[in-house]
Structure formats: C-alpha cells, structure tokens
Amino acid sequence: MGRLVAAIIAIAAAGLAVAARSSEAPRPAPRSAGAVTLTLPQLVGQHMVFAYDGLQPPPALRRRIARGEAAGVILFARNVRSSTQVRRVVRSLQAIERPRGLRAPLLVMADQEGGPVRRIPGAPARAAGDVQTAAQARADGLAAARTLRSAGVNMNLAPVADVARPGAALERERRIYSRSADAVASRAGAFTQGLHDGGVRATAKHFPGFGAASVNTDNAPARIDAPLETLRRVDLKPFAAQIAAGVDAIMVSTAVYGARDTRPAAFSSRWVTSELRGRMGFGGVVIADDLGTPAVRAYGSVGRRAVLAVRAGVDLPLFSMTYADGARAAAGLVAAARRGELPRAALRAQAARVLALRAKLPR
Secondary structure, three states, rough: HHHHHHHHHHHHHOOOOOOOOOOOOOOOOOOOOOOOEEEEEHHHHHHOOOOOOOOOOOOOHHHHHHHHOEEEEOOHHOOOOOHHHHHHHHHHHHHHOOOOOOOOOOOEOOEEEEOOOOOOOOOOOHHHHHOOOOOHHHHHHHHHHHHHOOOOOOOOOOOOOOOOOOHHHHHOOOOOOOOOHHHHHHHHHHHHHHHHHOOOOEEEEOOOOOOOOOOOOOOOOOOEEOHHHHHHHHOOOHHHHHOOOOOEEEOOOOEEEOOOOEEEEEHHHHHHHHHHHHHHOOOOOEEOOOOOOOOOOOOOHHHHHHHHHHHHHHEOOEEOOOOOHHHHHHHHHHHHHHHOOOOOOHHHHHHHHHHHHHHHHOO
C-alpha cells in the first residue's frame, strides 16, 4: 500500500508521463523513477468504468484490465444471478495482474438506492420516498453497504440528493426523499454516512438537481428552467451538505439547465468546472449520468459524447448498455487526446482523482 500511495502522490504532484504508444505493447515504467509512466490508453483507461452483458465479463474486458486500461466496472441486474455469483466474478476481476502503479482495487459500482432500484438482491427494501427520518436513512445506507460488500461491490451510485417538485419523475418512482431541501440534505447525508460506516463509497446524484424534471433522462431529453438563484438555494443545498461531509463522488445529470447552459449539465464546464468544482469547492470524482440514453444521443457518437463530458470536467463518463460502447468511448478519448482536443494536463489531473479514490477502496 505504501508504494501505491507514493505513486498516487507522484501522479498528482508531477503529472503522469504519457507514452504515445499502442495499448497492446505498453512500455514498462522505469523502476528507478518515482513517478509512474502510463501509455495514453492507460491514462484514458482511468476515466473508464465498463458495463457488460451477461453473467461473465467478456475476455476483451479482462484483457483491458490486465493492460491497466480500466478504472472499474458497473453492474446491473443483467449481470446478477446471486450475491455469491457476483462476488466470484468480482474477485476474479480484482485478481487480474495489472501494471505497476495501477494495482489499486478496481471500482465496482452498482445502483443500490433501495426500494425499486436495487441491482444486488437484498437490502434496503425501503425506497427513499418512504423514508421519514435521518435515522431510517442511515440504517438503509448501512444495510445497502452490507448487501454490496457481500457481493464485492465497493461503490454505490447513491444516494439521490434531488429535491422533488410536484410532478417530478423520480418522485413518482419513489426515489426522492422529500420536497424539502433540508430534509433531503439530512436524509441523503445520513444514507451516505451509513454507506461509509459499512465500508462502501457513496455517490450523490444528480447534480445540479433533478427533482424538477417531469421525465426521466433514461427515457427522453429533459430540461429544467428554474432560475439559478432557485437552483442554488434549493437544489444545490443537499449537494453542498454532501461535499461538506466528504462524499467521494458526485454524479452529474444529463438534463439541460437553461440558467447556466444550453447543453446538458454533463457536457457543461459551467456546471462541472465553474459551479461544482469552483464555487462549491468539490475536489472528488465527478461521474456523468449514463451517456447512452435518449437524453444525449443527439450530441454525436459515443466517442464524441465521452469527449464532451471529459472536456467539461467529468472524470468518469458512464455508458451503461454494452462493453462495446465503453470501448468506443475510450477510443474516442484517445483519438481526441492525440489530436490535442483534450489537454494532457487535464487528463492527468482527472486520472489522479480516480486513482486516489481507488486507493481508498478495501482490498
């Protein structure tokens, strides 16, 4: 662990030296040097969490992990037969030998909000919309952590920190704690604390707040035209509380928020870099909500969408449908970096944040 932490410090302080060579034959890092040398595909790989179909990851994903070109995987119901089966798969992935400096545990993500949104069989049975107190929310977070840890999952894409409005799509789905910003801040914060107490990292979503949307971006494009003052006073309040409590990651919505930008928040540096990182001071990992949904398909190919997100400041652009989508997204990022569209310094800073999070994961 000491060498891993030293490597991450070197990455953050001095930057990753990127070799512009093929991912199939990466040059070994000089053993005498303090810094870690990554190929460009390895550097891009620290931005990628891969989905896949079926109960077993494809051989191409295993080879990608072995090359050090993946930060982790994301699991859905289609990948799960039982907790035992998932745990065996995760152990096999974590055991894959990876290059020096990239041997921290892989991120293994799932949506385990509670109620109708549970990827791993088990707790919490209670949906966020049925939670009445912070104590209940904390108990649900701890229960979620136990369920996830039993399957080898180390990061939850929860809690939902959105503040509901009348007609909210996620309120209909029972995924929002309350229409009160204070209640959401308290309950979402307690859920995060329960996850942390149980040894699982948390992700607050969907920044800058998705509680006013009448349609889920999984199904169609969404636009929220609340004034910036309202968004900051109401919708951002739970996220500010999460940041103050040390949440590791924040997921950015793919809805459009006209108060700041005409582009979806996940493609907007005004939201990600200026608002979330600048004004609110968030230094953790920024994850894009699924970039394979109808909400953002009009913005170009899979590779182009990944570029737009990373250029806006997103560390992990998610594609939840297939492994092939993730592979195309990674290829798009490599190509954009080679033509100078993505600055290497920004890619290195983003990779350092992801590697620092991976270093905190239990082995």
